[in-house]
Amino acid sequence: MSKAHNKSDKVSPDLDTPTDLAPAAVEKISASLNVLLADAFALYLKxxxxxxxxxxxxxxxxxxxxxxxxxxxxxxxxxxxxxVRKIGGTTIRSIGQIGKLQTIQDNNEAYVPARQMLRELMEDNKKMAAAMRKAHKLADDNEDRGTAQLLELFIDETERRTWFLFEASRQEGANAA
Known part of the structure; x- marks a missing residue:
């Protein structure tokens, strides 16, 4: 194996949750979900x-x-x-790990106009939905129905946020003109 990490290298025996998923599937799905988790924390804070x-x-x-x-x-x-834990993986443990995994960009500007805030969050939510779809496909490909179902719900909720942000930002733009 070219990778020095297998399931037993990453998971303490005390945390090695039994699963019928293949170790490679657990690793891939856990990695995908951990990026989604990091992005959820980044999007929450933004x-x-x-x-x-x-x-x-x-x-x-x-x-x-x-x-x-x-x-x-x-x-x-x-x-x-x-x-992630239910399928036998381990998840993020720190703000530093979130920073390494997140794909949603922070916004540290001193002032952001309201319409720009809404549009930026709309784009971030669209990005999250696309990432969730990819994770869903990975779950489907590995017959992980539980992850797929969870992501279906989250995709719908994320699309709803995107829609609300779109409509609110359109209204702001129309009123600001």
């Missing part, structure tokens, strides 16, 4: 950042929308991590 810093005449509506969306995103984190 959405909270924008929630805290939104301003303008639609402040209340956007503030509430972003709070609701951040709670929904955070709600996926435990389910993703527990899914």
């Amino acid at each position: 959405t909270k950042n924008f929630h805290w810093h939104v301003s303008g005449r639609h402040f209340r509506d956007y503030h509430l929308l972003l709070d609701e969306q951040s709670e929904a995103i955070f709600g996926t984190t435990d389910q993703l991590a527990e899914r």
